[in-house]
Amino acid sequence: MENIKLDTSKAVEFLAAGTVKGYEPKVKAAQEALESGTCEGSDFLGWLHLPTETTGDFLNDVEACAELLRAKCDTVVVAGIGGSYLGARAVIEALGNSLQWLVNDGSKAPNVIFAGNSISEDYLSELTNYLKDKKFGVINISKSGTTTETALTFRLLKKQCEAQRGKDEAKDVIVAITDSVKGAARKTAEKEGYKTFIIPDNVGGRFSVLTPVGLLPIAVAGFDIKALVRGAQDMEKATAVDVPFKQNISAQYAAIRQALYTQAGKKIEILADFQPKLHFMAEWWKQLYGESEGKDGKGIFPAACDFTTDLHSMGQWIQQGERSIFETVLSVEKPNSKLLFPHDDENLDGLNFLEGKRVDEVNKMAELGTRLAHVDGGVPNIRVSVPKLDEYYLGQVIYFFEKACGISGLLEGVNPFNQPGVEAYKKNMFALLGKPGYEDETIAIKKRLAKEK
Numbered sequence: 001m002e003n004i005k006l007d008t009s010k011a012v013e014f015l016a017a018g019t020v021k022g023y024e025p026k027v028k029a030a031q032e033a034l035e036s037g038t039c040e041g042s043d044f045l046g047w048l049h050l051p052t053e054t055t056g057d058f059l060n061d062v063e064a065c066a067e068l069l070r071a072k073c074d075t076v077v078v079a080g081i082g083g084s085y086l087g088a089r090a091v092i093e094a095l096g097n098s099l100q101w102l103v104n105d106g107s108k109a110p111n112v113i114f115a116g117n118s119i120s121e122d123y124l125s126e127l128t129n130y131l132k133d134k135k136f137g138v139i140n141i142s143k144s145g146t147t148t149e150t151a152l153t154f155r156l157l158k159k160q161c162e163a164q165r166g167k168d169e170a171k172d173v174i175v176a177i178t179d180s181v182k183g184a185a186r187k188t189a190e191k192e193g194y195k196t197f198i199i200p201d202n203v204g205g206r207f208s209v210l211t212p213v214g215l216l217p218i219a220v221a222g223f224d225i226k227a228l229v230r231g232a233q234d235m236e237k238a239t240a241v242d243v244p245f246k247q248n249i250s251a252q253y254a255a256i257r258q259a260l261y262t263q264a265g266k267k268i269e270i271l272a273d274f275q276p277k278l279h280f281m282a283e284w285w286k287q288l289y290g291e292s293e294g295k296d297g298k299g300i301f302p303a304a305c306d307f308t309t310d311l312h313s314m315g316q317w318i319q320q321g322e323r324s325i326f327e328t329v330l331s332v333e334k335p336n337s338k339l340l341f342p343h344d345d346e347n348l349d350g351l352n353f354l355e356g357k358r359v360d361e362v363n364k365m366a367e368l369g370t371r372l373a374h375v376d377g378g379v380p381n382i383r384v385s386v387p388k389l390d391e392y393y394l395g396q397v398i399y400f401f402e403k404a405c406g407i408s409g410l411l412e413g414v415n416p417f418n419q420p421g422v423e424a425y426k427k428n429m430f431a432l433l434g435k436p437g438y439e440d441e442t443i444a445i446k447k448r449l450a451k452e453k
């Protein structure tokens with residue numbers, strides 16, 4: 001099997017000769033610190049060897065649970081937010097039929113719906129209404145068990161599932177994925193007798209897609225989690241500490257993005273895809289890099305665009321706006337389907353010259369044309385090329401980005417594995433809502449708002 005590839009040739013030209021090579025010793029030190037657990041955030045390094053530590057028995061257990069949900073449900077709602085949902089959604093959307101909602105082919109696969117990732121009354125009302133005549137199950141994913149968005153959604157869905165299917169049947173179609181001991185989600189699961197899976201203590205949310213957090217929903221949607229893990233295992237080996245810098249794509253990617261940030265003033269990285277199916281892969285990537293690197297007043301801002309769609313909205317800015325950006329293109333070499341550009345007798349749009357060409361060939365020329373135009377416009381371009389969209393290569397992509405993220409965060413000089421800043425909005429929200437235990441904060445925030453009036 002070949003591996004995904006990294007092409008940095010159109011980015012190094014924006015840096016002085018030898019700059020990336022100059023990162024080699026720092027990258028090596030970062031990799032060794034990850035391996036030996038001597039870096040900051042070393043309590044959260046469980047993801048590092050997770051692929052090769054994952055056993056066949058464990059995957060069989062996840063698959064058995066998925067089979068049960070597939071047999072008993074026409075719809076499965078995955079409740080989770082941030083790292084507790086983005087990885088699963090990224091893989092399911094990348095591999096699934098884009099119009100799955102509308103497909104009614106009697107296939108066994110239940111529709112997988114994502115919820116618990118907002119506090120929208122309209123969304124939750126629409127969801128609960130939609131589920132009224134569905135035989136639905138729930139995968140409740142929350143490491144802490146107290147995340148407001150997810151807990152609220154789970155309360156609603158648990159009640160509705162029990163009301164529609166009866167408590168006994170509901171307990172067979174509700175699964176909890178949470179931490180091993182603490183937290184409300186585990187207590188509820190134990191009390192109600194739900195099947196549970198553990199999110200290891202040493203794996204943070206944004207690094208958890210290869211734990212049951214991602215694996216169970218992906219298996220429920222009908223995809224091959226063993227191939228996904230195999231891809232990640234191969235990438236774990238391909239990016240190991242003893243793989244030379246020049247051949248180690250995670251090390252190279254980490255080095256070049258830090259070089260562009262610190263030495264070429266490129267403060268924003270746009271992850272661009274040319275496949276709408278990869279939209280959520282980019283969302284997953286945004287959390288991975290944003291939460292890992294955006295702290296201590298530093299960090300590349302991770303943005304994402306779906307091309308060519310966004311070339312017709314953001315293309316102008318990228319081509320001629322402030323020159324503070326670089327682009328990483330996630331490019332898929334071969335499509336899974338075949339469709340030709342059709343002939344039209346009248347040819348009013350003047351596009352008959354494309355007749356008979358694969359649609360993907362046109363897309364590839366759009367990609368190449370965009371690359372050249374953006375480089376000419378002063379936007380360094382990195383290309384990650386993926387042979388095709390399947391479980392195996394997505395497993396590679398996931399681990400490649402995770403490993404590079406760990407290295408890159410350490411190069412930046414931050415703890416890549418915490419996210420203290422996320423608490424600020426929660427603290428204000430709880431103070432405003434008068435949560436018990438937040439009495440002092442409630443008084444302070446009310447005084448502040450009164451002054452601001």
Ligand SMILES: O=P(O)(O)OC[C@H]1O[C@](O)(CO)[C@@H](O)[C@@H]1O
Nearest residue numbers: 082083084142143144147205422
């Ligand atoms: O799984 P939990 O505890 O509900 O947390 C969900 C998400 O919230 C965060 O803790 C903070 O936003 C993320 O890191 C995590 O992925």
